[in-house]
Amino acid sequence: MTDNNIAVKINHVSKLFRLPIEATDSLRMTLVNLFKGVRGYKEQHVLKDISFEVEKGDFFGVVGRNGSGKSTLLKIISQIYVPEHGQVTVNGKLVSFIELGVGFNPELTGHENVYLNGALLGFSTSEIDEMYDSIVEFAELEEFMNQKLKNYSSGMQIRLAFSVAIQAKSDILVLDEILAVGDEAFQQKCNDYFLKVKEEGKTVILVTHDMNAVKKYCNKAVLIEDGKVKAFGSPEDVANQYSLDNFAQVMQSQESDDPNDKITIQKINNLSVKLNSPKIIDENSEIDFDIAYEVLDDVKTYIAFSITDVINNAWIYNDNSYDEMTDGPGAKQFNYNVKLPMLNNRKLKLQVSIRNENDEMIAFASSENIPMIIIERSDVLTESDKKAASGVISRDGKWQIESSKI
Secondary structure (H helix, E strand, C coil): CCCCHHHEEEEEEEEEEEEECCCCHHHHHHHHHHHHCCCCEEEEEEEEEEEEEEECCEEEEEEEECCCCCHHHHHHHHHCCCCCCCEEEEECEEEEEECCCCCHHHHHHHHHHHHHHHHHHHHHHHHCHHHHHHHHHHCCHHHHCCCCCCHHHHHHHHHHHHHHHHHCCEEEEEEEECCCCCCHHHHHHHHHHHHHHHHHHCCCEEEECCHHHHHCCCEEEEEEEEEEEEEECHHHHHHHHHHHHHHHHHHHCCCCCHHHHHHCCCCEEEEEEEECCCEEECCHHHEEEEEEEECCCCCCCCEEEEEECCCCCCEEEEEECCHECCCCCCCEEEEEEEEEECCCCEEEEEEEEEEEEEEEEEEEEHHHHCCCCHHHECCCCCHHCCCCCCCCCCCCCCCEEEECCC
């Protein structure tokens, strides 16, 4: 790939901030700290050797949890921050939509703020004259342009700022969490605008937490975690990895304090649940897993499990395999597989317990031993296809005894 095809190149970029931890007005203490090696601040490494390229015409998504470093990266690309190491190369005119309405004056009218904000974006007065009617029409604020900005609602101010910003004639747009501006009708206008930008082949770099937006608009994406690139490539793969990481976070937050969730009763040992299928599947793929455990006493046991929607806390599928009751001590191993073809965009967890012939739970897989599954569907479900998010869909999974050794 030649450099002529590259819009933005991030080459081994690192950024740190020095955060003060001790303040002193005393010259004596300052000198003492200096000789002791006490610097009075700590270094926070926000970006750590980041590298990737954005090609011309890309609608490029940047995703990551809060504090991952993605907004700092955008400010470096926009030349607001300077990196400690590495460099960013930008080929073309770049306009950042990072802080909408920067420079707005609440004591000025909407009309006056259009010219003020336009000047900050680099427009001449004659250029703003030409685009003024388009700005007001897009913002849908014709009746309010002669009112002071302090009388605008926050939504009206954002609409006006966005309408000014999109007039910028640029090769590269940098957007930071501004897709959901204004009310529903205005959001639809923004949606149409971004689809138009995408069709025109303009280069766009988008930071967002909205994975649906990443999949809808972007052709490439990068996932930033703890200041490093964790995933890079197709928007579907990056968005699913982001969802999977957040899924794990939700699982940890829902971990029960019940000691039965963390330990097994002495009759059962080494209960393990292994997911054989990928963590991210489509609706046509099987969920396949193994369950193994060791019975220490002379008791009959069977497996009961459920597949639960994590977000809605509703069980989707269960199977209590009482017919697969096992006798006596020894190592037990089972395999199970099932399809859930009517699910879409679901985040699931597999919860497993071992029960005795009196239907008493004698072991429970700990939170560290609960597989996570994401189901993503590529086609669109019709209303007749949709099913409720709770209850048994169909119990057509199959058990297979792998081994039972005394």
